[in-house]
Amino acid sequence: xxxxxxxxxxxxxxxxxxxxxxxxxxxxxxxxxxxxxxxxxxxxxxxxxxxxxxxxxxxxxxxxxxxxxxxxxxxxxxxxxxxxxxxxxxxxxxxxxxxxxxxxxxxxxxxxxxxxxxxxxxxxxxxxxxxxxxxxxxxxxxxxxxxxxxxxxxxxxxxxxxxxxxxxxxxxxxxxxxxxxxxxxxxxxxxxxxxxxxxxxxxxxxxxxxx
Amino acid sequence: xxxxxxxxxxxxxxxxxxxxxxxxxxxxxxxxxxxxxxxxxxxxxxxxxxxxxxxxxxxxxxxxxxxxxxxxxxxxxxxxxxxxxxxxxxxxxxxxxxxxxxxxxxxxxxxxxxxxxxxxxxxxxxxxxxxxxxxxxxxxxxxxxxxxxxxxxxxxxxxxxxxxxxxxxxxxxxxxxxxxxxxxxxxxxxxxxxxxxxxxxxxxxxxxxxx
DNA sequence: GGCTACTTCCTTACAACGTAAGGTTGATGT
DNA sequence: ACATCAACCTTACGTTGTAAGGAAGTAGCC
Numbered sequence: 001x002x003x004x005x006x007x008x009x010x011x012x013x014x015x016x017x018x019x020x021x022x023x024x025x026x027x028x029x030x031x032x033x034x035x036x037x038x039x040x041x042x043x044x045x046x047x048x049x050x051x052x053x054x055x056x057x058x059x060x061x062x063x064x065x066x067x068x069x070x071x072x073x074x075x076x077x078x079x080x081x082x083x084x085x086x087x088x089x090x091x092x093x094x095x096x097x098x099x100x101x102x103x104x105x106x107x108x109x110x111x112x113x114x115x116x117x118x119x120x121x122x123x124x125x126x127x128x129x130x131x132x133x134x135x136x137x138x139x140x141x142x143x144x145x146x147x148x149x150x151x152x153x154x155x156x157x158x159x160x161x162x163x164x165x166x167x168x169x170x171x172x173x174x175x176x177x178x179x180x181x182x183x184x185x186x187x188x189x190x191x192x193x194x195x196x197x198x199x200x201x202x203x204x205x206x207x208x209x210x211x
Numbered sequence: 212x213x214x215x216x217x218x219x220x221x222x223x224x225x226x227x228x229x230x231x232x233x234x235x236x237x238x239x240x241x242x243x244x245x246x247x248x249x250x251x252x253x254x255x256x257x258x259x260x261x262x263x264x265x266x267x268x269x270x271x272x273x274x275x276x277x278x279x280x281x282x283x284x285x286x287x288x289x290x291x292x293x294x295x296x297x298x299x300x301x302x303x304x305x306x307x308x309x310x311x312x313x314x315x316x317x318x319x320x321x322x323x324x325x326x327x328x329x330x331x332x333x334x335x336x337x338x339x340x341x342x343x344x345x346x347x348x349x350x351x352x353x354x355x356x357x358x359x360x361x362x363x364x365x366x367x368x369x370x371x372x373x374x375x376x377x378x379x380x381x382x383x384x385x386x387x388x389x390x391x392x393x394x395x396x397x398x399x400x401x402x403x404x405x406x407x408x409x410x411x412x413x414x415x416x417x418x419x420x421x422x
Numbered sequence: 423g424g425c426t427a428c429t430t431c432c433t434t435a436c437a438a439c440g441t442a443a444g445g446t447t448g449a450t451g452t
Numbered sequence: 453a454c455a456t457c458a459a460c461c462t463t464a465c466g467t468t469g470t471a472a473g474g475a476a477g478t479a480g481c482c
């Protein structure tokens with residue numbers, strides 16, 4: 001007889017499917033098949049699809065928390081938070097569906113609250129007021145979880161280079177910017193890592209001044 | 212005979228449904244019904260559901276562009292961009308489904324590119340390098356479109372106040388922060404408008420220094 | 423053992439979804 | 453008058469989430 005199903009095994013399988021085939025491939029039937037079980041059997045461990053996605057989000061946040069808790073940074077509050085957010089980003093890069101799933105959840109996973117609690121703790125310890133700490137959490141947005149809201153999607157950037165030339169008159173400044181920057185970008189145009197850190201430091205610097 | 216269907220009328224109806232009943236209620240059948248037509252008739256104006264959502268996103272961006280173009284700010288680049296982003300935010304507040312739809316699109320609506328082009332133009336005109344202008348666009352993320360990635364969802368904040376007391380020992384800093392801030396918040400706990408402007412100014416100030 | 427209760431898993435079924443394929447209709451150009 | 457063609461409809465299929473209820477194994481208790 002095969003290993004018994006548990007909520008945890010179901011969630012792990014769900015993450016596996018999402019990683020391998022994308023979040024759209026995560027259906028109840030498909031998930032059942034992955035576990036050698038019929039779709040309806042899953043309902044004894046999860047109340048439904050929504051609860052499944054809640055659980056997946058929770059699992060993802062758990063993974064991030066684990067990575068974040070192992071961060072040791074010798075330095076001030078900035079160095080610590082910076083290292084944490086970048087650690088979270090590494091997890092998120094392994095689960096590209098993460099932002100979408102987290103955004104689709106009605107309630108914040110409890111792990112996220114615990115995480116925020118620790119961030120606030122760091123800032124209060126560094127001499128910030130609760131008011132600024134509060135605003136900092138908002139200003140960070142999703143950066144503690146390792147991603148930012150990109151209005152450009154990465155894929156659009158890849159193909160954008162070619163297309164832009166065709167509409168140079170409609171987007172003169174964008175085209176000029178690409179022309180000006182293209183030869184300087186060692187790591188490729190629109191290196192997300194660089195942008196992420198730039199934005200992060202911009203916020204950290206600004207907050208430091210607000211202290 | 213009733214008014215003829217056009218792509219534009221279809222998209223307008225789609226926006227109406229999304230505003231009134233939520234984006235999940237926007238199905239082909241429902242949209243057809245709204246227009247007094249069968250679902251399949253929509254396929255003569257849109258290639259499918261995905262094209263519909265692309266069109267809805269395009270419509271939304273168009274609305275934002277219209278609002279943004281009417282902004283006149285007497286002042287420096289910061290005042291201008293600030294006023295534009297806040298104008299965009301007003302539109303986005305009327306379409307709560309906006310962030311979700313924009314995030315779900317594979318390609319960036321062209322209007323967004325035109326919008327970014329103008330932002331870059333403003334910054335170059337103010338003496339920024341293309342490199343910093345580029346990073347600024349990334350740093351702004353979705354703020355030009357009037358929203359930020361909130362890891363807290365607004366609804367979670369509403370109910371959070373009560374729940375937090377029950378888990379005070381698990382979230383000591385969060386609870387302390389709420390206690391410290393609650394009596395100072397004239398406009399309610401977690402006033403999104405205030406947070407939005409705070410984050411925006413943090414970025415604008417930081418960029419100004421990078422000039 | 424044998425009875426009961428409970429969890430786990432399966433079978434069947436249904437409504438709603440997006441959309442492929444093809445039919446009907448009415449306006450327009452010649 | 454006839455051909456063309458866009459606009460709209462009918463029917464049907466596969467896939468989705470899940471409600472309802474049955475079957476099979478496990479555990480506790482006499």
